[in-house]
Amino acid sequence: GAGVSQSPSNKVTEKGKDVELRCDPISGHTALYWYRQRLGQGLEFLIYFQGNSAPDKSGLPSDRFSAERTGESVSTLTIQRTQQEDSAVYLCASSSPADRRETQYFGPGTRLLVL
Amino acid sequence: RKEVEQDPGPFNVPEGATVAFNCTYSNSASQSFFWYRQDCRKEPKLLMSVYSSGNEDGRFTAQLNRASQYISLLIRDSKLSDSATYLCVVNPAYKYIFGTGTRLKVLA
Numbered sequence: 372g373a374g375v376s377q378s379p380s381n382k383v384t385e386k387g388k389d390v391e392l393r394c395d396p397i398s399g400h401t402a403l404y405w406y407r408q409r410l411g412q413g414l415e416f417l418i419y420f421q422g423n424s425a426p427d428k429s430g431l432p433s434d435r436f437s438a439e440r441t442g443e444s445v446s447t448l449t450i451q452r453t454q455q456e457d458s459a460v461y462l463c464a465s466s467s468p469a470d471r472r473e474t475q476y477f478g479p480g481t482r483l484l485v486l
Numbered sequence: 487r488k489e490v491e492q493d494p495g496p497f498n499v500p501e502g503a504t505v506a507f508n509c510t511y512s513n514s515a516s517q518s519f520f521w522y523r524q525d526c527r528k529e530p531k532l533l534m535s536v537y538s539s540g541n542e543d544g545r546f547t548a549q550l551n552r553a554s555q556y557i558s559l560l561i562r563d564s565k566l567s568d569s570a571t572y573l574c575v576v577n578p579a580y581k582y583i584f585g586t587g588t589r590l591k592v593l594a
């Protein structure tokens with residue numbers, strides 16, 4: 372079946388502009404995660420959604436970052452007033468409630484470059 | 487101390503060699519463990535889960551040592567296509583904790 376998809380695949384923006392990144396999880400996956408990966412670095416957890424529960428936003432680096440998810444479908448990650456240090460790959464992953472180990476499947480990511 | 491620690495490498499090995507990576511974790515309550523593989527400029531992809539009794543998938547063997555809080559990955563008969571970064575992942579709850587990865591380069 373279809374995997375996790377993300378759009379856009381690449382985004383170049385100017386410092387101070389807002390950007391919106393989109394994630395379509397695998398159908399039936401109730402859990403959705405956003406991560407950030409800076410060049411040459413590991414993955415940083417940003418936010419976690421599970422069904423209709425309150426999201427875990429503990430990884431969001433500042434109040435310029437926010438994310439939404441409607442039900443168990445698409446999620447958007449919004450970065451307001453972008454800064455150069457926001458340049459990174461933003462990865463989305465989803466997992467199935469039927470998987471006790473909560474294996475995560477990743478999308479291809481959105482490469483964000485803030486000039 | 488980082489929650490998950492890995493030697494960043496790179497490990498440069500000839501084709502056909504056996505190579506092993508270790509990863510240590512700090513949260514003793516961790517329940518699930520994984521190895522992911524990440525190719526350059528690509529997303530991480532699940533390589534294998536790590537089970538308490540150890541598990542094998544072809545040329546890959548994963549081990550878990552709960553007492554010492556480390557997991558290992560052994561790759562036998564290395565192929566050029568094994569060149570990638572290997573990410574150790576620990577899941578104490580729903581939140582994945584990633585190591586920064588170990589780079590492997592298999593040389594012809």
